[in-house]
Amino acid sequence: MDLRRLGHRAxxxxxxxxxxxxxxxxxxxxxxxxxxxxxxxxxxxxTTRADHVSAYGYxxxxxxxxxxxxxxxxxxxxxxxxxATTLPSHASLLTGTWPLEHGALSNADExxxxxxxxxxxxxxELFADAGYATAAFVSAxxxxxxxxxxxxxxxxxxxxxxxxxxxxxxxxxxxxxxxxRKSPFFLWIHYYDPHGPFDPPDNHRLFEVDPTARAWxxxxxxxxxxxxxxxxxxxxxxxxxxxxxxxxxxxDQIGRVLDLLDKWRLTDRTVVIVVGxxxxxxxxxxxxxHGLVWREQLEVPLLVRVPWRPQQGYDQPVSMVDVFPTVLSxxxxxxxxxxxxxxxxxxxxxxxxxxxxxxxxxxQTSLGxxxxxxxxxxxxxxxxxxxxxxxxxxxADPHELxxxxxxxxxxxxxxxxxxxxxxxxxxxxxxxxxxxxxxPLDDRERAALxxxxxxxxxxxxx
Ligand SMILES: [Zn+2]
Numbered sequence: 400m401d402l403r404r405l406g407h408r409a410x411x412x413x414x415x416x417x418x419x420x421x422x423x424x425x426x427x428x429x430x431x432x433x434x435x436x437x438x439x440x441x442x443x444x445x446t447t448r449a450d451h452v453s454a455y456g457y458x459x460x461x462x463x464x465x466x467x468x469x470x471x472x473x474x475x476x477x478x479x480x481x482x483a484t485t486l487p488s489h490a491s492l493l494t495g496t497w498p499l500e501h502g503a504l505s506n507a508d509e510x511x512x513x514x515x516x517x518x519x520x521x522x523x524e525l526f527a528d529a530g531y532a533t534a535a536f537v538s539a540x541x542x543x544x545x546x547x548x549x550x551x552x553x554x555x556x557x558x559x560x561x562x563x564x565x566x567x568x569x570x571x572x573x574x575x576x577x578x579x580r581k582s583p584f585f586l587w588i589h590y591y592d593p594h595g596p597f598d599p600p601d602n603h604r605l606f607e608v609d610p611t612a613r614a615w616x617x618x619x620x621x622x623x624x625x626x627x628x629x630x631x632x633x634x635x636x637x638x639x640x641x642x643x644x645x646x647x648x649x650x651d652q653i654g655r656v657l658d659l660l661d662k663w664r665l666t667d668r669t670v671v672i673v674v675g676x677x678x679x680x681x682x683x684x685x686x687x688x689h690g691l692v693w694r695e696q697l698e699v700p701l702l703v704r705v706p707w708r709p710q711q712g713y714d715q716p717v718s719m720v721d722v723f724p725t726v727l728s729x730x731x732x733x734x735x736x737x738x739x740x741x742x743x744x745x746x747x748x749x750x751x752x753x754x755x756x757x758x759x760x761x762x763q764t765s766l767g768x769x770x771x772x773x774x775x776x777x778x779x780x781x782x783x784x785x786x787x788x789x790x791x792x793x794x795a796d797p798h799e800l801x802x803x804x805x806x807x808x809x810x811x812x813x814x815x816x817x818x819x820x821x822x823x824x825x826x827x828x829x830x831x832x833x834x835x836x837x838x839p840l841d842d843r844e845r846a847a848l849x850x851x852x853x854x855x856x857x858x859x860x861x
Contacts, residue, residue, distance in 0.1 A: 438584045439526065439585040444699075444700070445590060447593050448679050451646060458611055458612075464651065472673075472704040481697075483696035491720050493523060501829070505762040507840070516832035520550075521550040523587075529583075531583045531584055534553065534555075534584070538564075593679070597645055599645045605647055620684075669706070670726065671702075672722065674701045678699060690759060693799060694793070694799050715752065716751070772822065790803050
């Protein structure tokens with residue numbers, strides 16, 4: 400036997416084994432450190448106007464947990480809902496399309512529940528197709544399944560009655576998360592509590608009117624009585640104290656969810672999106688509720704915590720349709736290019752968003768309120784109410800009290816044409832997407848919706 404040859408073979412075998420071992424080791428290491436898909440936690444806050452959120456500078460500490468989250472997040476200073484109504488706004492968020500495109504122009508009306516256009520595609524379907532576990536926990540009647548808002552969700556959880564408290568939703572949603580936290584997930588939690596009636600739990604009744612609150616109201620021209628379309632008036636001070644208590648309660652519930660993300664070591668790979676669906680009048684512009692296009696009804700908080708991105712602020716206005724196109728610049732998911740090409744929203748990094756159209760809810764017009772259309776461009780807002788046109792310069796007049804249409808005739812004319820063109824373009828696109836109209840209500844649904852005030856005039860319409 401040639402020992403030298405054996406030695407050579409042994410060395411060769413050893414080298415092969417070492418090579419295989421290294422390869423296996425590298426594969427093992429790759430398996431351990433491979434990029435894992437980022438999770439998505441979407442938290443939507445019903446009826447949450449940006450200027451009542453302390454994370455956005457409100458004088459009362461309504462949202463201490465969001466204040467901390469904001470220091471860790473991509474923070475959008477001016478995020479606009481396209482309609483101050485629950486289903487239309489959420490549909491725009493999930494499909495990246497405008498209400499005139501997806502076709503849900505109210506929660507429900509005399510014709511029935513509004514269906515989302517057949518050819519819109521929810522961002523949730525994209526994540527479901529990529530193998531994510533997808534789940535929604537919604538809290539109120541307008542978001543119940545049957546309109547298409549549920550598309551893409553494998554788990555759908557909604558209240559048996561008209562609405563449910565944040566605590567219950569948190570428990571249901573985190574129960575699901577505990578079981579599904581090992582797989583990549585897309586989890587949507589919808590909190591409804593800041594919607595009227597304002598009735599926070601006792602330990603969140605923290606705010607009582609004082610001179611600061613009165614000065615705040617005066618600055619905004621807020622009336623002592625809040626009028627609600629078709630409903631009873633409410634003392635604005637009382638409404639505001641209760642509303643702020645509800646915000647504090649929901650903030651506390653968000654804190655519970657964020658603490659569990661920490662406990663389960665999910666924080667580092669979970670993108671957390673917190674966004675309001677629309678605001679609330681609270682007596683401003685003589686409106687108690689919502690459904691119209693005034694700033695306080697359409698401007699909402701928008702925070703996106705991307706664990707691998709440093710905190711950043713964005714000053715340019717963005718719309719609900721821009722949220723997921725922007726999130727997809729930080730998260731990779733198969734098929735995103737086709738989805739992005741099919742939606743109307745833009746990535747906020749691509750510069751200023753185009754003109755932002757706001758519409759009043761069709762339910763408001765059915766109750767006799769003149770139809771409203773608004774166009775937001777930078778810090779100028781054009782508002783048409785019935786036949787009357789107003790122009791507001793938010794830099795000088797942040798609360799839209801001083802109509803400058805006469806002083807800014809060029810803005811009034813140009814923005815009017817632009818609004819008409821944008822509206823026409825969105826309607827045409829809606830037709831192409833195949834808006835199916837309304838799903839007729841059966842007798843039981845009609846009775847339920849009437850009892851809840853969604854069809855008849857009611858203090859809490861949208
Ligand atoms: Zn809502």
